[in-house]
Amino acid sequence: MQSRWKIKLSLYLNYFVFAVLLNSVGIVIARAIKLYGVDEKQASILEAFKDLPIAIVSFFVASFLPRLGYKRAMQIALMIVLVGCMGMYFGNSFLAAKMMFMSVGVSFALIKLSVYSLVGIVSDNPKEHSSLLSSIEGFFMVGIASAYFLFPIFYSETQPHNWLKVYLVLSALVLISLLFLSMSNIRIEAPTAGANWRDDIKNSLKLIWNTLVLVFLFSAFFFVMIEQGIMTWLPRFNEKIFSFSDKLSVQMASLLALSLALGRFLAGWLSKHISWVIIVITCSICAIALLLLILPRLQGGDEAGVVLSSFTEVPLSGFMLPLIGVFIAPIYPLLNSAVLSHLPKSLHAPMSGLIIIFSALGGTLGSRIVGTLFKSIGGVNAFYFLIVPVVLLIVSVLLIQAIIRKQPAHAS
Incomplete structure (x- = not known):
């Protein structure tokens, strides 16, 4: 297909814009606690306002998205x-x-x-699917990193609400993305949907009874619980545990996004040469090791000390903690690709819906648990909790691999 590069470029651009918006929740939580008179537990509800609509819309829209049209769906999203x-x-x-x-x-x-859904259509085999999805998810992390630099630009000690000007910039980016998408020529014959929306939803629900899908959904749930638990609360963690200033807390959190981007780009390359299972399990073990190395050094650090405002004042632990992103980054796209590439392409849209639903629920629960623990037992102990879903994730991956070995691939 000669126009594939245009389609792929459109996917990258739209994902970038939403990366900035979607993952600013940790930044906004920190701002809300400081400016709107809410505590950590109350502020954590923002994650639910983000994730629950994702789950609900995905459930009702996923199966008949091909009927709506991918381009039209993205245009509607940008306008909303x-x-x-x-x-x-x-x-x-x-x-x-x-x-x-x-x-x-x-x-x-x-x-x-x-x-x-489009990644499955423009990919010819499982390796190409895995590589493209990992690179798109990597670009998503570049967008997240951009958010951590974009927001602090508008921070002002004399004008505390000046940070809201960032939403004017983001509105301009959305308009540019909408214009680019509207001018692009995306014409792809989507897989046939059901007879009506009721049939579409029934087909989605039937997928859950597939053993591979069921185990995978639990693994996606565990992963997003880990990722969002860290990503959402790292700016607040930096403020309270490391005593960083508002601006430095957000800027240091950008290192997590950059390490996530690096990890996903590396995953896109490594997955062409190494089994996805080896990559995921190795990365999970390294993530646990890093937490066990750093967190014990931070015990008792929940009382704010001298406020640090410069990168030169950041302790080694402050730089090391965000590096966990390199290890957890490859997990999500490789898991998604492994399952999608072993299902018929006609099921990619409803399967994507289930992925998003369980990811949203995992993100909401993870953020809520960490936020509650943060308030009650402190930030360091709250981050220890994240080791539990990592262990459960490893078990899920081993089960997924055992199931896949008994099934043929359907990507081509």
Whole structure:
């Protein structure tokens, strides 16, 4: 297909814009605690306002997305999130933040469903599928890293609400993305959907009874619990445990996004030469080892000390903790690719919906648990909890591999 490069470029651009918006939740939580009079437990509800709409929209839309059309779905998503960004800028309240993340959740469901479905269509085999999906997810992490630099640009000690101007910039990016998408020529014959939307939803529900799908959904749930637990609360962790300034806390959190991006780009290359199972299990073990190496050194650090505001003042542990991203980054895209490439392409849209639903639920629960633990037992002990889902993830991966060995691939 001669126009494939245009389709792929469109996927990268849309994913980048939503990466900035979707994963700013940790930054907004830190701002909300400081400016809107809420505590860690209350602020953690923002994750639910983001993730639950993703789960709900994915459930009802995934199966008949081909009928709606991938391009139209992405256009609708961009228009919805544009309204959300402007609402946050003019609303300037915790309620406005909730509504903004709700718009982001609804929109991202449409974007991710479209992206995951299109990757299956423009890939010719499992290795190409794994490589493309890993690189797109890697670019997503570049977008997240950009958010950690973009937001602090507008921080001001004399004008505490000046940070909201970032939503004007984000609105402009959404408009550019919408314009680019509208001008692109995306014409792909999508897999045949069911007779009606009821049949589409029934087909999605039937997938859950597939043993491979069921075990995979639990693994996706565990992974996102880990990733969002760290990503959402790292800016607050930096403030309270390391005593970083507001701006430095966010900027240091960008190292996590950069390490995630590096990990996913490496996964895209490594997956062409090494079994995905070996990569995932090795990375999981390294993630546990890194947490056990760093967290004991931080015990008793929940009381803020002298505020640090420069990179030169950051202790070694402050640089090491974000490196966990390199190890957890390859897990999600490789898991997704392994399962999608072993299902018929006609099931990729409903399967993508299930992936997004369980990922959203895992993200909400992970963030909520870490936020609650953060308030009750401190940030360091809260991060120890993340070792539990990593162990459960390793068990799930071994089960998935055992099931896949008995099934033929369907990517080609």
